[in-house]
Amino acid sequence: MQIRRCAIVMFEPRSEVSLDLSLLLQGQAGLVTRMHWQALAAHLDAPVEVSIEEIDVLGRIEPDRWVEPAQAGLEGTALARLLEIGLVISQEPGEASHRDRDQRVRDANWWPLSALQHRMGRWGGINSAREMREHKLVTAQDLHARFGAPPAAVDAPGTDPLMLPDTPDDARDELLRKRATCRNFDAQRTLALPLLAQVLKRTVQAHAALRPGDGMEFLKKHIPSGGGLHPLETYVVALAVDGLAPGVYHYHPLEHALRPVAVATDDLRTLMLGFVSGQDWFADAPLHLIQVARFPRSFWKYRHHPKAYRAVLLDAGHLSQQWMLSATELGLAAYVTAAINEIDVEKALGLDGIDASPVMICGLGWRADAQVTSEFDPLQQVWRG
Numbered sequence: 001m002q003i004r005r006c007a008i009v010m011f012e013p014r015s016e017v018s019l020d021l022s023l024l025l026q027g028q029a030g031l032v033t034r035m036h037w038q039a040l041a042a043h044l045d046a047p048v049e050v051s052i053e054e055i056d057v058l059g060r061i062e063p064d065r066w067v068e069p070a071q072a073g074l075e076g077t078a079l080a081r082l083l084e085i086g087l088v089i090s091q092e093p094g095e096a097s098h099r100d101r102d103q104r105v106r107d108a109n110w111w112p113l114s115a116l117q118h119r120m121g122r123w124g125g126i127n128s129a130r131e132m133r134e135h136k137l138v139t140a141q142d143l144h145a146r147f148g149a150p151p152a153a154v155d156a157p158g159t160d161p162l163m164l165p166d167t168p169d170d171a172r173d174e175l176l177r178k179r180a181t182c183r184n185f186d187a188q189r190t191l192a193l194p195l196l197a198q199v200l201k202r203t204v205q206a207h208a209a210l211r212p213g214d215g216m217e218f219l220k221k222h223i224p225s226g227g228g229l230h231p232l233e234t235y236v237v238a239l240a241v242d243g244l245a246p247g248v249y250h251y252h253p254l255e256h257a258l259r260p261v262a263v264a265t266d267d268l269r270t271l272m273l274g275f276v277s278g279q280d281w282f283a284d285a286p287l288h289l290i291q292v293a294r295f296p297r298s299f300w301k302y303r304h305h306p307k308a309y310r311a312v313l314l315d316a317g318h319l320s321q322q323w324m325l326s327a328t329e330l331g332l333a334a335y336v337t338a339a340i341n342e343i344d345v346e347k348a349l350g351l352d353g354i355d356a357s358p359v360m361i362c363g364l365g366w367r368a369d370a371q372v373t374s375e376f377d378p379l380q381q382v383w384r385g
Helices: 022-025 052-058 077-085 093-108 114-121 127-136 139-148 171-178 194-202 268-275 294-297 308-329 342-349
Strands: 003-005 010-019 033-042 048-050 087-088 206-211 218-220 230-239 247-252 259-263 287-294 333-338 354-365
Touching: 033 114, 048 052, 048 077, 052 077, 077 087, 087 093, 093 294, 114 308, 171 308, 194 308, 194 354, 218 333, 230 268, 230 308, 268 287, 268 342, 287 294, 287 308, 287 342, 294 308, 308 333, 308 354, 342 354
Parallel strands: none
Antiparallel strands: 003 087, 010 033, 033 048, 206 218, 230 247, 230 287, 247 259, 287 354, 333 354
């Protein structure tokens, strides 16, 4: 058997406070603190607890060279457990799962800290809306009562201001004023397919392709992208779109076409409610878009780069504004959220979470007549009076 250390692993000291009944019976406070170490690895879904001995063993195994354990003096129960939890990788056939995932991390050219940020920041089965309500953190007043006032909206230097000239408003200014995230969708009103096609055309469709070399293709869209690489892939979840059967689709930006994707569910709304972590104010939209980052597309150029992951997230930001403005211009309501259960989306779409993982979800539809859930509309461009 030959082994090597996994590609990316870091360690974090953790403390856990628990109740000790024996101390309570002795008349003491009963709270005890336990200190331990956790290993965070880019190919694992969650941190794993490790001992000081296991950390020492890992520190003696190279990540890029296969060795025989006996030759390196690495034997015993610590090594056996490290193999079991996947921090040490083996070439044995029965250890293929950890080895394959670790190899995908290596092949994707992640910068180590970004890989860990992405992997450990993913959610699964979280209901953020319920947690907000349970902890009374829904309104601005709730937040103030819990946390006090936020930092100042503007942190200006104490120098004299130079006032800029005022410019006349035009149609673009009017459009920008009307952009507001929708939290009250009309669940009974369907979306016309041409409207969906128009918004996709203005946001994620590729209007040209440059092919400078064999196997190379760079897409020109209406949104900017780091390195012109456009790593975001679009999946469409249609709940109530006229002319489009309910289901999940992959959008091809060059063909401007949808392809069905098999998903194991007969209740798309409940599926989407889970995807958006229980944010029921979004789930009534007739159309949702899942933006999946294909990291190797970006990291092909920006290899092990400390800014590469940030560029992918900036791409999502560019798309968000274009999505919201395109919808607003057509009289539609829209939303964008990053509070999503990435792990659940990955399972449904067959993504591995290393090469491909969702970074945001956005939706489209019509506003309801009544504002049940509050929306941020201080200019009263949507809810007049």
